[in-house]
Amino acid sequence: SPVADNSTPPADQLPSWNDGKVKKEIFDFVDAVTDPESPTFVEIPDRIAVFDNDGTLWSEQPLYFQLFFVIYQIKKMAPDHPEWITEQPFKAILDDDMATLKTFGMKELLELVMTTHAGITSVEFENAVMDWLHNDRHPSLKKPFTKLVYQPMLELMNYLRDNDFKVFIVSGGGIDFMRPWAEEVYGIPRNQVVGSSIVTQFELKDGEPVLVRMPELNFIDDKEGKPVGIYRHIGRKPIFCGGNSDGDLQMMQYTDSGKGKRMMLYIHHTDAEREWAYDRDSHIGRFNKALDEATEKGWTIVNMKTDWKVIYPE
Amino acid sequence: SPVADNSTPPADQLPSWNDGKVKKEIFDFVDAVTDPESPTFVEIPDRIAVFDNDGTLWSEQPLYFQLFFVIYQIKKMAPDHPEWITEQPFKAILDDDMATLKTFGMKELLELVMTTHAGITSVEFENAVMDWLHNDRHPSLKKPFTKLVYQPMLELMNYLRDNDFKVFIVSGGGIDFMRPWAEEVYGIPRNQVVGSSIVTQFELKDGEPVLVRMPELNFIDDKEGKPVGIYRHIGRKPIFCGGNSDGDLQMMQYTDSGKGKRMMLYIHHTDAEREWAYDRDSHIGRFNKALDEATEKGWTIVNMKTDWKVIYPE
Ligand SMILES: [Ca+2]
Ligand SMILES: [Ca+2]
Numbered sequence: 001s002p003v004a005d006n007s008t009p010p011a012d013q014l015p016s017w018n019d020g021k022v023k024k025e026i027f028d029f030v031d032a033v034t035d036p037e038s039p040t041f042v043e044i045p046d047r048i049a050v051f052d053n054d055g056t057l058w059s060e061q062p063l064y065f066q067l068f069f070v071i072y073q074i075k076k077m078a079p080d081h082p083e084w085i086t087e088q089p090f091k092a093i094l095d096d097d098m099a100t101l102k103t104f105g106m107k108e109l110l111e112l113v114m115t116t117h118a119g120i121t122s123v124e125f126e127n128a129v130m131d132w133l134h135n136d137r138h139p140s141l142k143k144p145f146t147k148l149v150y151q152p153m154l155e156l157m158n159y160l161r162d163n164d165f166k167v168f169i170v171s172g173g174g175i176d177f178m179r180p181w182a183e184e185v186y187g188i189p190r191n192q193v194v195g196s197s198i199v200t201q202f203e204l205k206d207g208e209p210v211l212v213r214m215p216e217l218n219f220i221d222d223k224e225g226k227p228v229g230i231y232r233h234i235g236r237k238p239i240f241c242g243g244n245s246d247g248d249l250q251m252m253q254y255t256d257s258g259k260g261k262r263m264m265l266y267i268h269h270t271d272a273e274r275e276w277a278y279d280r281d282s283h284i285g286r287f288n289k290a291l292d293e294a295t296e297k298g299w300t301i302v303n304m305k306t307d308w309k310v311i312y313p314e
Numbered sequence: 315s316p317v318a319d320n321s322t323p324p325a326d327q328l329p330s331w332n333d334g335k336v337k338k339e340i341f342d343f344v345d346a347v348t349d350p351e352s353p354t355f356v357e358i359p360d361r362i363a364v365f366d367n368d369g370t371l372w373s374e375q376p377l378y379f380q381l382f383f384v385i386y387q388i389k390k391m392a393p394d395h396p397e398w399i400t401e402q403p404f405k406a407i408l409d410d411d412m413a414t415l416k417t418f419g420m421k422e423l424l425e426l427v428m429t430t431h432a433g434i435t436s437v438e439f440e441n442a443v444m445d446w447l448h449n450d451r452h453p454s455l456k457k458p459f460t461k462l463v464y465q466p467m468l469e470l471m472n473y474l475r476d477n478d479f480k481v482f483i484v485s486g487g488g489i490d491f492m493r494p495w496a497e498e499v500y501g502i503p504r505n506q507v508v509g510s511s512i513v514t515q516f517e518l519k520d521g522e523p524v525l526v527r528m529p530e531l532n533f534i535d536d537k538e539g540k541p542v543g544i545y546r547h548i549g550r551k552p553i554f555c556g557g558n559s560d561g562d563l564q565m566m567q568y569t570d571s572g573k574g575k576r577m578m579l580y581i582h583h584t585d586a587e588r589e590w591a592y593d594r595d596s597h598i599g600r601f602n603k604a605l606d607e608a609t610e611k612g613w614t615i616v617n618m619k620t621d622w623k624v625i626y627p628e
Contacts, residue, residue, distance in 0.1 A: 045503065122545055166505070179549045189359065190549030191480070191505065200545055202538040202564055209568045211545050224516040231436055231514055231525050233547060235493045235504030250516055254523045 013159040016152040016309045022265075023307070025300050026156065029263040033239060034163045040261040042239060044164045049240035050230060050251060051157070053171035053178060053195075055285040056244045056267050057186060058149040059138075061276040062098075064284060065145045066173050067109075072132045073116035090115075102283075110217075117174065118198055118215035121205075125213055126180045133181060143312075146185045150267075151313045153242070157186060160240065168192045168238075170229055172222035172247055176213075194233040196221045226251035244269065249290040252299065264299035266290065271305040327473040330466040330623045336579075337621070339614050340470065343577040347553060348477045354575040356553060358478045363554035364544060364565060365471070367485035367492060367509075369599040370558045370581050371500060372463040373452075375590040376412075378598060379459045380487050381423075386446045387430035404429075416597075428529040431488065432512055436525040440494045447495060457626075460499045464581075465627045467556070471500060474554065482552075484508045484543055486536035486561055490527075508547040510535045540565035558583065563604040566613065578613035580604065585619040 017023045033042040054060040074084070074093045084090035089108035092100040104112075117125065133146055141148060157167050169178060169188055175195030182188045199214040221229040227250050230238065241248070241255035244267040252264045268287065269278050280288040294301055304311070331337040347356040368374040388398070388407045398404035403422035406414040418426075431439065447460055455462060471481050483492060483502055489509030496502045513528040535543040541564050544552065555562070555569035558581040566578045582601065583592050593601040608615055618625070 045497065166503075168505075175546070176549070183359065189480075191482075191547060193549065197546065200542050202541045202568070204567075209541065209564070209571045211541060227516045227523065227525060228514050232489075232511065233505060235490070235507065250523070253518075254516070257523045 014155050016155055018307055018309055022300055022302050030163050032261045047165040048236050048238040049160050049165045050168045050170045050238045052243040052248045053169050053173055056242050057153050060285050066177055069132045070112050070116050072136045114215040118213045120213055122211040125176060129177055129180050146181055148312055149185060151310050152308045168194060168234055170194045170226050172196055194221060194229045222247045224250050227254040245285040245287050246290045266294045267302045270303050274311045328469050330469055332621055332623055336614055336616050344477050346575045361479040362550050362552040363474050363479045364482045364484045364552045366557040366562045367483050367487055370556055371467050374599050380491055383446045384426050384430050386450045432527045432529040434527055439490060439527055443491055443494050460495055462626055463499055465624050466622045482506045482508060482548055484540050486510055508535060508543045536561045538564050541568040559599040559601050560604045580608045581616045584617050588625045
């Protein structure tokens with residue numbers, strides 16, 4: 001008769017994930033790359049994991065959260081800009097005219113971003129981001145935006161770190177917008193946040209060295225830009241990649257192209273009740289071409305509705 | 315009568331530094347920011363140290379070592395470029411004509427750099443760098459270039475890391491030129507190397523994702539660029555900065571401008587016997603304006619001849 005098994009089952013490090021195919025794939029992947037006996041063992045310096053941010057680590061509806069920051073800033077700056085009352089794209093924001101806001105293309109968005117993100121020093125910008133985080137609330141969920149991060153993903157990042165992974169954000173969002181809070185919220189140090197950026201310039205202002213943010217794009221960390229951002233900031237090919245949209249497809253392909261065991265994990269927003277449900281036709285976080293490719297290549301697809309016990313931290 | 319002191323003196327963590335003012339300043343600084351009782355205690359995430367590379371962590375004479383890589387590459391590529399035999403700037407290299415080589419300005423250097431650093435994938439470039447390191451030798455010292463790093467600086471970086479500093483390179487040299495060996499030689503992970511870069515592009519080559527290096531400058535990490543590179547890659551102001559030339563002055567000023575205790579440490583090349591002696595008039599590693607400012611502001615200046623017991627690792 002078999003010997004009684006007295007061993008305690010290991011504590012579940014992903015308690016907010018329902019048992020099933022996806023959770024098992026995660027555990028199997030980590031075992032396969034960290035067990036020294038495994039033929040697919042990976043040395044610690046190569047245990048690089050990258051995560052998209054919007055829609056992967058926190059929500060992104062009804063607008064990318066960085067746009068709520070833009071709206072907050074424009075309203076804060078409005079008293080000094082009386083002309084904005086009649087001038088687009090500012091008027092739509094001051095009138096809370098979401099319908100018009102949603103029609104804005106790249107030109108209007110760029111004008112809004114440059115107005116709120118440039119012309120100030122790095123320190124002033126960071127203070128503005130923290131002011132927004134402390135004082136603004138999500139319009140329908142009525143919570144601070146940093147409470148709208150995904151609990152299962154926090155657990156996943158911790159689990160990877162416990163297994164000596166170095167975890168990076170690689171996001172289309174602003175690098176300097178994410179850094180002030182990524183460490184506290186995600187446990188990701190500032191130098192492990194990769195994102196889009198504007199040109200910054202060193203100046204002596206009254207003899208004091210400052211970094212002034214210029215109204216000029218420096219780097220767009222999206223689509224083909226994501227593998228470039230990874231090369232520039234990390235310098236190693238990841239073995240784990242998490243994302244949720246077509247904008248992550250190139251970094252998934254890049255991750256997938258390495259030798260040995262890799263994991264590509266896509267979040268599918270399927271939960272209209274607890275979060276939002278959207279994919280192929282969404283303006284934000286479109287998941288169309290990548291949904292086909294992920295399915296075809298057998299990448300992991302998280303069904304938010306069935307794979308996650310909870311969405312946000314309690 | 316005093317109680318006998320039975321405590322063992324702590325092991326000297328900077329054995330290659332002679333006792334004296336500079337060594338004491340280093341110990342005092344680290345104590346002041348790491349002792350929890352100290353009024354100038356610094357939390358671990360803010361313990362950021364940045365080091366220039368050429369002339370600070372390894373030698374840079376008679377040419378920046380990256381130029382020896384360029385020379386090596388040009389000679390390796392020459393059989394496929396018979397036209398180079400008569401064409402400058404290539405001819406000077408193929409003829410070992412150092413006199414002409416030293417007259418080259420930015421235009422010629424850029425052409426040489428783009429010829430050897432671009433038009434290939436990230437992987438091909440890394441292989442080229444490692445091929446050079448394994449097979450080339452310094453012309454007068456007859457050693458592999460990675461043996462020409464400064465033993466006292468290796469100890470200093472280890473000492474800082476032992477005290478929970480995160481150590482970064484912030485160099486005018488190529489980021490992708492340094493990364494393949496910085497981890498093994500300096501213990502600095504790839505993502506903690508900041509440097510100059512060329513534009514890189516994501517492409518699918520026969521269906522395989524690759525990063526192709528383009529013949530276009532992306533970022534010059536020198537002078538005013540150094541604080542910008544720090545902001546872009548690190549996102550925190552350093553509290554320790556090591557350098558050796560006027561090109562480091564802005565990142566020294568930037569480091570110095572923070573609140574609390576900071577340390578700015580300049581290497582002064584004073585040892586013509588064991589290394590090289592040069593400062594105000596040198597074409598490479600000019601230390602002129604910064605020598606005045608460092609003296610005036612009381613920054614630490616390492617006198618290589620008297621402060622260092624040895625230069626290179628045994
Ligand atoms: Ca996304
Ligand atoms: Ca230097």
